[in-house]
Amino acid sequence: MTTEQRPSPDALLIVGSMAFDDLDLPSGAARDVVGGSATYAAVAASLYAPARIVAVVGEDFPADTLTMLGSRGVDCEGVERAQGKTFRWAGRYAANLASRETLDTQLNVFADFRPKLPEHYRDSKIVLLGNIHPTLQLEVLAQTRSPKLVVADTMNFWISGERKTLLQMLSKVDALVVNDEELRQLAEDHNLKRAARTVLGMGPKLLIVKRGDAGAMLFDGDGTFFAPAYPLESEMDPTGAGDTFAGAILGFLSRAPRIDHAAWRQALLVGATVASFCVEGVGNSALVELTHAKLAARLRELHGLLTVDA
Amino acid sequence: MTTEQRPSPDALLIVGSMAFDDLDLPSGAARDVVGGSATYAAVAASLYAPARIVAVVGEDFPADTLTMLGSRGVDCEGVERAQGKTFRWAGRYAANLASRETLDTQLNVFADFRPKLPEHYRDSKIVLLGNIHPTLQLEVLAQTRSPKLVVADTMNFWISGERKTLLQMLSKVDALVVNDEELRQLAEDHNLKRAARTVLGMGPKLLIVKRGDAGAMLFDGDGTFFAPAYPLESEMDPTGAGDTFAGAILGFLSRAPRIDHAAWRQALLVGATVASFCVEGVGNSALVELTHAKLAARLRELHGLLTVDA
Numbered sequence: 120m121t122t123e124q125r126p127s128p129d130a131l132l133i134v135g136s137m138a139f140d141d142l143d144l145p146s147g148a149a150r151d152v153v154g155g156s157a158t159y160a161a162v163a164a165s166l167y168a169p170a171r172i173v174a175v176v177g178e179d180f181p182a183d184t185l186t187m188l189g190s191r192g193v194d195c196e197g198v199e200r201a202q203g204k205t206f207r208w209a210g211r212y213a214a215n216l217a218s219r220e221t222l223d224t225q226l227n228v229f230a231d232f233r234p235k236l237p238e239h240y241r242d243s244k245i246v247l248l249g250n251i252h253p254t255l256q257l258e259v260l261a262q263t264r265s266p267k268l269v270v271a272d273t274m275n276f277w278i279s280g281e282r283k284t285l286l287q288m289l290s291k292v293d294a295l296v297v298n299d300e301e302l303r304q305l306a307e308d309h310n311l312k313r314a315a316r317t318v319l320g321m322g323p324k325l326l327i328v329k330r331g332d333a334g335a336m337l338f339d340g341d342g343t344f345f346a347p348a349y350p351l352e353s354e355m356d357p358t359g360a361g362d363t364f365a366g367a368i369l370g371f372l373s374r375a376p377r378i379d380h381a382a383w384r385q386a387l388l389v390g391a392t393v394a395s396f397c398v399e400g401v402g403n404s405a406l407v408e409l410t411h412a413k414l415a416a417r418l419r420e421l422h423g424l425l426t427v428d429a
Numbered sequence: 430m431t432t433e434q435r436p437s438p439d440a441l442l443i444v445g446s447m448a449f450d451d452l453d454l455p456s457g458a459a460r461d462v463v464g465g466s467a468t469y470a471a472v473a474a475s476l477y478a479p480a481r482i483v484a485v486v487g488e489d490f491p492a493d494t495l496t497m498l499g500s501r502g503v504d505c506e507g508v509e510r511a512q513g514k515t516f517r518w519a520g521r522y523a524a525n526l527a528s529r530e531t532l533d534t535q536l537n538v539f540a541d542f543r544p545k546l547p548e549h550y551r552d553s554k555i556v557l558l559g560n561i562h563p564t565l566q567l568e569v570l571a572q573t574r575s576p577k578l579v580v581a582d583t584m585n586f587w588i589s590g591e592r593k594t595l596l597q598m599l600s601k602v603d604a605l606v607v608n609d610e611e612l613r614q615l616a617e618d619h620n621l622k623r624a625a626r627t628v629l630g631m632g633p634k635l636l637i638v639k640r641g642d643a644g645a646m647l648f649d650g651d652g653t654f655f656a657p658a659y660p661l662e663s664e665m666d667p668t669g670a671g672d673t674f675a676g677a678i679l680g681f682l683s684r685a686p687r688i689d690h691a692a693w694r695q696a697l698l699v700g701a702t703v704a705s706f707c708v709e710g711v712g713n714s715a716l717v718e719l720t721h722a723k724l725a726a727r728l729r730e731l732h733g734l735l736t737v738d739a
Binding site: 209214309310312330333342344345350352381422423424 | 620622694737
């Protein structure tokens with residue numbers, strides 16, 4: 120649970136978006152919130168290990184954020200600053216935060232993004248292909264030399280619109296992280312267990328299914344694991360929780376002595392715990408304040424939820 | 430896990446409905462399916478301990494069902510056969526079985542039902558107040574002498590229409606079993622954890638929240654436990670799964686040496702497992718065929734879903 124778990128973590132590469140989000144939350148509107156899958160994942164991963172980001176930002180992206188990431192040991196050399204505006208997403212959440220609708224998406228500098236890995240990124244051992252166009256995910260993967268673990272995220276937009284490229288990408292990754300609706304859509308089957316088997320036949324040896332406040336499931340060839348969500352009383356903003364979950368999992372695994380069944384299961388609980396803090400603040404505000412002491416205490420509580428002989 | 434767990438189980442009293450269900454299922458229509466909360470709960474409980482039923486049926490109710498219950502050790506002396514037709518419910522399930530709508534409800538003999546406990550029922554130590562009018566639940570409770578555990582179920586209809594009587598009933602029970610939507614409605618709060626605290630303030634010392642294929646949660650003063658649903662590939666009919674869950678829990682607890690935290694947690698896993706079999710057949714067809722060997726094997730699988738150091 121501490122960063123002393125292993126003297127030298129495996130280098131972790133994260134590709135994804137860095138963005139401004141305009142959020143209509145039950146607690147009110149929040150504008151120009153720094154977000155993006157790579158930002159959330161890197162902040163989460165940096166609780167365990169320094170990560171390297173590949174992403175693009177516009178001229179309007181705050182230097183403060185890059186400074187914050189740097190202070191957490193995140194390598195931002197692969198963050199390209201392009202002419203124009205940063206990627207922007209606007210969404211509105213339901214009163215119970217259980218669903219949201221996209222109000223607006225402005226690709227801006229993301230439209231022409233071709234990820235280019237700095238030379239020292241290429242030997243990264245663990246790679247998180249955050250939710251971006253599967254072609255870009257493949258381009259990142261092609262620039263790596265010999266990663267030992269590649270995990271991909273994706274979304275409904277690519278599943279429906281870029282299925283062929285997505286399947287090509289899936290054939291090259293070790294694990295996929297999706298939510299239950301994305302899984303059903305990808306497998307074209309409403310039954311989660313059957314859908315999981317179908318997706319495991321597409322390439323990934325391991326599948327993580329996010330189910331919001333109903334927790335997450337891990338499917339592999341040998342079995343299934345269930346990680347409950349930490350029951351929160353003070354949800355503020357679920358934006359980035361899934362990216363936080365994935366980033367924390369890979370940060371944890373980059374420190375694990377062995378990436379075996381037990382490590383994956385523990386990683387899911389860590390991911391669920393770190394994600395629960397993310398949801399307690401708008402944007403990454405609660406996440407960046409998270410200490411190892413608070414994380415360890417909540418992780419113990421989550422373990423308690425799974426303990427039969429209490 | 431076996432009926433040898435304890436030489437003499439606590440007597441378990443179940444009050445609820447016995448019914449005919451007309452089901453529109455994705456697999457087709459099924460008419461005159463024997464159902465009702467008491468039927469499902471008693472079949473499930475009888476895996477562990479003989480139960481006693483208080484209910485009413487009409488002249489059209491099949492003697493076969495009472496014979497089947499009797500052969501499982503269920504005491505049906507408290508099942509009143511009244512003039513007229515048995516209670517009937519008709520419902521239609523969505524293609525993914527995740528939701529259903531009521532098409533028709535015919536109370537029939539249930540309209541004038543006043544539960545009357547046979548004398549030897551009055552000393553029952555464990556009481557399951559199945560989902561019926563809270564006034565009837567109170568009448569049953571008033572006829573018992575000194576139960577050591579009283580568990581109630583209810584539904585949205587009573588929460589909205591009979592709130593005052595329901596609250597009176599809640600003040601007299603040890604535990605409540607509801608689904609997540611009923612909990613939210615009862616507490617008037619969309620947040621499950623806060624809602625749970627509110628409901629625990631209404632009387633019950635313990636609250637079990639059913640969340641369908643997302644599992645079940647146990648809330649008490651000291652903590653929370655999460656029981657995942659067994660991931661099925663062959664769901665047929667969720668009718669009665671909640672009653673099966675409750676019946677199996679109380680059957681298991683009636684055999685438990687002590688009804689403590691660990692027993693409740695184990696009971697939830699047992700309930701989830703037995704309920705998973707219920708869903709695999711139309712009506713109680715799969716449930717009545719369930720053997721202890723099959724139950725034990727699936728229960729081990731469910732434990733595996735919770736095991737971190739696999």
